[in-house]
Amino acid sequence: MHILIVEDEVGIVKFLQQGLQEEGYIITTASDGLMGLEYTQKTSFDLILLDWMLPKMNGLEVCKAIREKDDTTPIIFLTAKDTVQETIEGLKAGANDYMKKPFSFEELIERIKIHFRVQKEADxxxxxxxxxxxxxxxxxxxxxxxxxxxxxxxxxxxxxxxxxxxxxxxxxxxxxxxxxxxxxxxxxxxxxxxxxxxxxxxxxxxxxxxxxxxxxxxxx
Missing domain, CATH: 1.10.10.10 (Winged helix-like DNA-binding domain superfamily/Winged helix DNA-binding domain)
Known part of the structure:
Protein backbone atom coordinates (compact mmCIF):
# COMPACT_ATOMS: atom_id res chain seq x y z
CA MET A 1 0.00 0.00 0.00
CA HIS A 2 1.25 3.45 -0.95
CA ILE A 3 0.81 6.27 1.58
CA LEU A 4 1.39 9.98 0.96
CA ILE A 5 2.51 12.04 3.97
CA VAL A 6 1.94 15.79 3.56
CA GLU A 7 3.71 17.35 6.56
CA ASP A 8 6.22 20.20 6.98
CA GLU A 9 7.63 19.23 10.39
CA VAL A 10 10.80 17.26 9.58
CA GLY A 11 10.81 15.33 12.86
CA ILE A 12 7.25 14.09 12.39
CA VAL A 13 7.94 13.15 8.77
CA LYS A 14 10.99 11.06 9.73
CA PHE A 15 9.10 9.42 12.59
CA LEU A 16 6.12 8.51 10.39
CA GLN A 17 8.20 7.48 7.41
CA GLN A 18 10.40 5.11 9.41
CA GLY A 19 7.51 3.60 11.36
CA LEU A 20 5.25 3.09 8.36
CA GLN A 21 8.04 1.64 6.22
CA GLU A 22 8.73 -0.87 9.00
CA GLU A 23 5.05 -1.83 8.75
CA GLY A 24 5.59 -2.57 5.06
CA TYR A 25 4.03 0.53 3.51
CA ILE A 26 5.48 2.46 0.57
CA ILE A 27 5.91 6.11 1.57
CA THR A 28 6.04 9.35 -0.39
CA THR A 29 6.45 12.67 1.43
CA ALA A 30 5.60 16.26 0.56
CA SER A 31 6.71 19.24 2.66
CA ASP A 32 4.00 21.71 1.60
CA GLY A 33 0.38 21.62 0.53
CA LEU A 34 0.92 22.53 -3.10
CA MET A 35 3.52 19.80 -3.53
CA GLY A 36 1.18 17.29 -1.89
CA LEU A 37 -1.69 18.21 -4.21
CA GLU A 38 0.55 17.93 -7.27
CA TYR A 39 1.65 14.45 -6.17
CA THR A 40 -1.98 13.30 -5.94
CA GLN A 41 -2.54 14.45 -9.51
CA LYS A 42 0.39 12.41 -10.81
CA THR A 43 0.30 9.29 -8.63
CA SER A 44 -2.41 7.03 -7.25
CA PHE A 45 -2.13 6.66 -3.46
CA ASP A 46 -3.97 4.27 -1.16
CA LEU A 47 -4.13 6.73 1.74
CA ILE A 48 -3.07 10.31 2.58
CA LEU A 49 -1.84 11.58 5.95
CA LEU A 50 -2.42 15.33 5.79
CA ASP A 51 -1.29 18.06 8.16
CA TRP A 52 -3.62 21.05 8.52
CA MET A 53 -1.12 23.91 8.86
CA LEU A 54 1.09 23.74 5.76
CA PRO A 55 3.11 26.23 3.69
CA LYS A 56 1.80 27.43 0.31
CA MET A 57 -1.56 25.69 0.68
CA ASN A 58 -3.14 24.54 3.94
CA GLY A 59 -4.44 21.04 4.51
CA LEU A 60 -8.09 22.09 4.33
CA GLU A 61 -7.54 23.57 0.87
CA VAL A 62 -5.60 20.50 -0.26
CA CYS A 63 -8.36 18.19 0.95
CA LYS A 64 -11.07 20.18 -0.84
CA ALA A 65 -9.02 20.27 -4.06
CA ILE A 66 -8.52 16.49 -3.96
CA ARG A 67 -12.23 15.86 -3.50
CA GLU A 68 -13.13 18.29 -6.29
CA LYS A 69 -11.25 15.94 -8.62
CA ASP A 70 -13.54 13.08 -7.47
CA ASP A 71 -10.55 11.44 -5.82
CA THR A 72 -11.88 9.18 -3.05
CA THR A 73 -8.50 8.27 -1.53
CA PRO A 74 -8.90 8.04 2.29
CA ILE A 75 -7.53 11.17 4.00
CA ILE A 76 -6.54 11.32 7.68
CA PHE A 77 -5.87 14.77 9.13
CA LEU A 78 -2.95 14.93 11.58
CA THR A 79 -3.24 18.25 13.35
CA ALA A 80 -3.00 20.21 16.57
CA LYS A 81 -6.39 21.76 15.80
CA ASP A 82 -8.96 19.98 17.90
CA THR A 83 -12.03 22.14 18.46
CA VAL A 84 -15.37 20.67 17.44
CA GLN A 85 -15.79 23.33 14.76
CA GLU A 86 -12.37 22.60 13.26
CA THR A 87 -13.08 18.88 13.27
CA ILE A 88 -16.36 19.52 11.46
CA GLU A 89 -14.57 21.74 8.93
CA GLY A 90 -12.08 18.96 8.18
CA LEU A 91 -14.78 16.34 7.72
CA LYS A 92 -16.86 18.67 5.55
CA ALA A 93 -13.82 19.25 3.37
CA GLY A 94 -13.78 15.51 2.67
CA ALA A 95 -11.46 14.03 5.30
CA ASN A 96 -12.24 10.48 6.44
CA ASP A 97 -10.60 10.69 9.84
CA TYR A 98 -8.96 13.08 12.29
CA MET A 99 -6.09 12.60 14.76
CA LYS A 100 -4.87 15.24 17.18
CA LYS A 101 -1.14 15.78 17.68
CA PRO A 102 0.58 14.32 19.57
CA PHE A 103 -0.91 10.95 18.68
CA SER A 104 -0.19 7.31 19.38
CA PHE A 105 1.59 5.63 16.48
CA GLU A 106 -0.09 2.32 17.40
CA GLU A 107 -3.52 3.98 17.15
CA LEU A 108 -2.60 5.54 13.82
CA ILE A 109 -1.61 2.12 12.45
CA GLU A 110 -4.93 0.62 13.54
CA ARG A 111 -6.87 3.46 11.95
CA ILE A 112 -4.93 3.05 8.71
CA LYS A 113 -5.73 -0.68 8.70
CA ILE A 114 -9.42 0.08 9.20
CA HIS A 115 -9.47 2.44 6.23
CA PHE A 116 -7.69 -0.09 4.04
CA ARG A 117 -10.16 -2.78 5.11
CA VAL A 118 -13.14 -0.56 4.33
CA GLN A 119 -11.57 0.42 1.03
CA LYS A 120 -11.02 -3.23 0.12
CA GLU A 121 -14.62 -4.11 0.91
CA ALA A 122 -15.74 -1.22 -1.29
CA ASP A 123 -13.78 -2.47 -4.30
Whole structure:
Protein backbone atom coordinates (compact mmCIF):
# COMPACT_ATOMS: atom_id res chain seq x y z
CA MET A 1 0.00 0.00 0.00
CA HIS A 2 1.25 3.45 -0.95
CA ILE A 3 0.81 6.27 1.58
CA LEU A 4 1.39 9.98 0.96
CA ILE A 5 2.51 12.04 3.97
CA VAL A 6 1.94 15.79 3.56
CA GLU A 7 3.71 17.35 6.56
CA ASP A 8 6.22 20.20 6.98
CA GLU A 9 7.63 19.23 10.39
CA VAL A 10 10.80 17.26 9.58
CA GLY A 11 10.81 15.33 12.86
CA ILE A 12 7.25 14.09 12.39
CA VAL A 13 7.94 13.15 8.77
CA LYS A 14 10.99 11.06 9.73
CA PHE A 15 9.10 9.42 12.59
CA LEU A 16 6.12 8.51 10.39
CA GLN A 17 8.20 7.48 7.41
CA GLN A 18 10.40 5.11 9.41
CA GLY A 19 7.51 3.60 11.36
CA LEU A 20 5.25 3.09 8.36
CA GLN A 21 8.04 1.64 6.22
CA GLU A 22 8.73 -0.87 9.00
CA GLU A 23 5.05 -1.83 8.75
CA GLY A 24 5.59 -2.57 5.06
CA TYR A 25 4.03 0.53 3.51
CA ILE A 26 5.48 2.46 0.57
CA ILE A 27 5.91 6.11 1.57
CA THR A 28 6.04 9.35 -0.39
CA THR A 29 6.45 12.67 1.43
CA ALA A 30 5.60 16.26 0.56
CA SER A 31 6.71 19.24 2.66
CA ASP A 32 4.00 21.71 1.60
CA GLY A 33 0.38 21.62 0.53
CA LEU A 34 0.92 22.53 -3.10
CA MET A 35 3.52 19.80 -3.53
CA GLY A 36 1.18 17.29 -1.89
CA LEU A 37 -1.69 18.21 -4.21
CA GLU A 38 0.55 17.93 -7.27
CA TYR A 39 1.65 14.45 -6.17
CA THR A 40 -1.98 13.30 -5.94
CA GLN A 41 -2.54 14.45 -9.51
CA LYS A 42 0.39 12.41 -10.81
CA THR A 43 0.30 9.29 -8.63
CA SER A 44 -2.41 7.03 -7.25
CA PHE A 45 -2.13 6.66 -3.46
CA ASP A 46 -3.97 4.27 -1.16
CA LEU A 47 -4.13 6.73 1.74
CA ILE A 48 -3.07 10.31 2.58
CA LEU A 49 -1.84 11.58 5.95
CA LEU A 50 -2.42 15.33 5.79
CA ASP A 51 -1.29 18.06 8.16
CA TRP A 52 -3.62 21.05 8.52
CA MET A 53 -1.12 23.91 8.86
CA LEU A 54 1.09 23.74 5.76
CA PRO A 55 3.11 26.23 3.69
CA LYS A 56 1.80 27.43 0.31
CA MET A 57 -1.56 25.69 0.68
CA ASN A 58 -3.14 24.54 3.94
CA GLY A 59 -4.44 21.04 4.51
CA LEU A 60 -8.09 22.09 4.33
CA GLU A 61 -7.54 23.57 0.87
CA VAL A 62 -5.60 20.50 -0.26
CA CYS A 63 -8.36 18.19 0.95
CA LYS A 64 -11.07 20.18 -0.84
CA ALA A 65 -9.02 20.27 -4.06
CA ILE A 66 -8.52 16.49 -3.96
CA ARG A 67 -12.23 15.86 -3.50
CA GLU A 68 -13.13 18.29 -6.29
CA LYS A 69 -11.25 15.94 -8.62
CA ASP A 70 -13.54 13.08 -7.47
CA ASP A 71 -10.55 11.44 -5.82
CA THR A 72 -11.88 9.18 -3.05
CA THR A 73 -8.50 8.27 -1.53
CA PRO A 74 -8.90 8.04 2.29
CA ILE A 75 -7.53 11.17 4.00
CA ILE A 76 -6.54 11.32 7.68
CA PHE A 77 -5.87 14.77 9.13
CA LEU A 78 -2.95 14.93 11.58
CA THR A 79 -3.24 18.25 13.35
CA ALA A 80 -3.00 20.21 16.57
CA LYS A 81 -6.39 21.76 15.80
CA ASP A 82 -8.96 19.98 17.90
CA THR A 83 -12.03 22.14 18.46
CA VAL A 84 -15.37 20.67 17.44
CA GLN A 85 -15.79 23.33 14.76
CA GLU A 86 -12.37 22.60 13.26
CA THR A 87 -13.08 18.88 13.27
CA ILE A 88 -16.36 19.52 11.46
CA GLU A 89 -14.57 21.74 8.93
CA GLY A 90 -12.08 18.96 8.18
CA LEU A 91 -14.78 16.34 7.72
CA LYS A 92 -16.86 18.67 5.55
CA ALA A 93 -13.82 19.25 3.37
CA GLY A 94 -13.78 15.51 2.67
CA ALA A 95 -11.46 14.03 5.30
CA ASN A 96 -12.24 10.48 6.44
CA ASP A 97 -10.60 10.69 9.84
CA TYR A 98 -8.96 13.08 12.29
CA MET A 99 -6.09 12.60 14.76
CA LYS A 100 -4.87 15.24 17.18
CA LYS A 101 -1.14 15.78 17.68
CA PRO A 102 0.58 14.32 19.57
CA PHE A 103 -0.91 10.95 18.68
CA SER A 104 -0.19 7.31 19.38
CA PHE A 105 1.59 5.63 16.48
CA GLU A 106 -0.09 2.32 17.40
CA GLU A 107 -3.52 3.98 17.15
CA LEU A 108 -2.60 5.54 13.82
CA ILE A 109 -1.61 2.12 12.45
CA GLU A 110 -4.93 0.62 13.54
CA ARG A 111 -6.87 3.46 11.95
CA ILE A 112 -4.93 3.05 8.71
CA LYS A 113 -5.73 -0.68 8.70
CA ILE A 114 -9.42 0.08 9.20
CA HIS A 115 -9.47 2.44 6.23
CA PHE A 116 -7.69 -0.09 4.04
CA ARG A 117 -10.16 -2.78 5.11
CA VAL A 118 -13.14 -0.56 4.33
CA GLN A 119 -11.57 0.42 1.03
CA LYS A 120 -11.02 -3.23 0.12
CA GLU A 121 -14.62 -4.11 0.91
CA ALA A 122 -15.74 -1.22 -1.29
CA ASP A 123 -13.78 -2.47 -4.30
CA UNK A 124 -16.81 -4.36 -5.58
CA UNK A 125 -18.90 -2.81 -8.36
CA UNK A 126 -22.31 -4.10 -9.39
CA UNK A 127 -24.62 -3.56 -12.34
CA UNK A 128 -27.71 -5.71 -12.04
CA UNK A 129 -26.49 -9.31 -12.07
CA UNK A 130 -22.96 -8.22 -13.07
CA UNK A 131 -20.37 -8.15 -10.28
CA UNK A 132 -16.89 -6.67 -10.76
CA UNK A 133 -14.25 -7.53 -8.18
CA UNK A 134 -11.57 -4.89 -8.67
CA UNK A 135 -9.06 -6.54 -6.32
CA UNK A 136 -9.23 -9.94 -7.97
CA UNK A 137 -9.84 -8.51 -11.44
CA UNK A 138 -12.86 -10.79 -11.91
CA UNK A 139 -16.20 -10.20 -13.62
CA UNK A 140 -19.08 -12.55 -12.91
CA UNK A 141 -22.73 -12.87 -13.87
CA UNK A 142 -24.92 -14.91 -11.53
CA UNK A 143 -21.73 -16.29 -9.94
CA UNK A 144 -20.36 -17.42 -13.33
CA UNK A 145 -16.93 -15.94 -14.06
CA UNK A 146 -16.70 -14.14 -17.42
CA UNK A 147 -13.35 -14.09 -19.22
CA UNK A 148 -12.70 -10.53 -20.42
CA UNK A 149 -9.57 -9.08 -21.95
CA UNK A 150 -7.77 -6.30 -20.07
CA UNK A 151 -9.31 -3.60 -22.29
CA UNK A 152 -12.79 -5.10 -22.02
CA UNK A 153 -12.44 -5.20 -18.23
CA UNK A 154 -11.32 -1.56 -18.13
CA UNK A 155 -14.17 -0.44 -20.41
CA UNK A 156 -16.84 -2.31 -18.45
CA UNK A 157 -15.45 -1.01 -15.16
CA UNK A 158 -15.45 2.56 -16.49
CA UNK A 159 -19.10 2.34 -17.55
CA UNK A 160 -20.17 0.81 -14.22
CA UNK A 161 -18.24 3.43 -12.22
CA UNK A 162 -20.20 6.06 -14.15
CA UNK A 163 -23.50 4.18 -13.77
CA UNK A 164 -26.46 6.36 -14.64
CA UNK A 165 -24.38 8.86 -16.63
CA UNK A 166 -23.94 8.96 -20.39
CA UNK A 167 -20.31 8.31 -21.35
CA UNK A 168 -19.50 9.85 -24.70
CA UNK A 169 -17.23 8.04 -27.11
CA UNK A 170 -14.65 10.82 -26.80
CA UNK A 171 -14.68 10.54 -23.00
CA UNK A 172 -14.16 6.79 -23.20
CA UNK A 173 -11.30 7.12 -25.68
CA UNK A 174 -9.58 9.67 -23.42
CA UNK A 175 -10.23 8.00 -20.06
CA UNK A 176 -9.98 4.30 -20.96
CA UNK A 177 -7.68 4.32 -23.99
CA UNK A 178 -5.73 7.37 -22.71
CA UNK A 179 -5.75 8.84 -26.21
CA UNK A 180 -5.99 12.63 -26.33
CA UNK A 181 -6.00 13.28 -30.05
CA UNK A 182 -8.45 12.64 -32.90
CA UNK A 183 -9.04 8.90 -33.10
CA UNK A 184 -11.56 6.54 -34.65
CA UNK A 185 -14.02 5.97 -31.81
CA UNK A 186 -15.63 3.15 -33.76
CA UNK A 187 -13.28 0.78 -31.95
CA UNK A 188 -15.39 1.29 -28.83
CA UNK A 189 -18.43 -0.23 -30.55
CA UNK A 190 -16.40 -3.35 -31.34
CA UNK A 191 -15.42 -3.76 -27.68
CA UNK A 192 -18.95 -3.09 -26.42
CA UNK A 193 -20.33 -5.79 -28.75
CA UNK A 194 -17.68 -8.22 -27.51
CA UNK A 195 -18.53 -7.47 -23.88
CA UNK A 196 -22.27 -7.91 -24.49
CA UNK A 197 -21.66 -11.22 -26.23
CA UNK A 198 -19.49 -12.55 -23.40
CA UNK A 199 -21.91 -11.41 -20.69
CA UNK A 200 -24.69 -13.20 -22.56
CA UNK A 201 -27.43 -11.28 -20.79
CA UNK A 202 -31.14 -11.66 -21.42
CA UNK A 203 -33.05 -8.93 -23.26
CA UNK A 204 -34.46 -7.56 -20.00
CA UNK A 205 -30.90 -7.38 -18.64
CA UNK A 206 -29.67 -4.93 -21.24
CA UNK A 207 -27.64 -2.98 -18.68
CA UNK A 208 -25.37 -1.30 -21.24
CA UNK A 209 -27.41 0.83 -23.56
CA UNK A 210 -26.37 2.70 -26.67
CA UNK A 211 -27.12 6.41 -26.74
CA UNK A 212 -27.33 6.89 -30.48
CA UNK A 213 -24.80 9.34 -31.84
CA UNK A 214 -23.33 10.01 -28.37
CA UNK A 215 -21.98 6.98 -26.55
CA UNK A 216 -23.12 4.51 -23.89
CA UNK A 217 -24.78 4.41 -20.51
CA UNK A 218 -24.73 1.68 -17.87
CA UNK A 219 -28.04 1.44 -16.06
CA UNK A 220 -30.06 -1.14 -14.15
Missing amino acids: ILTLGSIVINLNKHIVSVNDNVIALTQREFELLTYLVRNKGNVCTRNQIIEDVWDIHFEYDTGVIDVFINAIRKKLNLKIEQDYIKTVRGVGYIANE
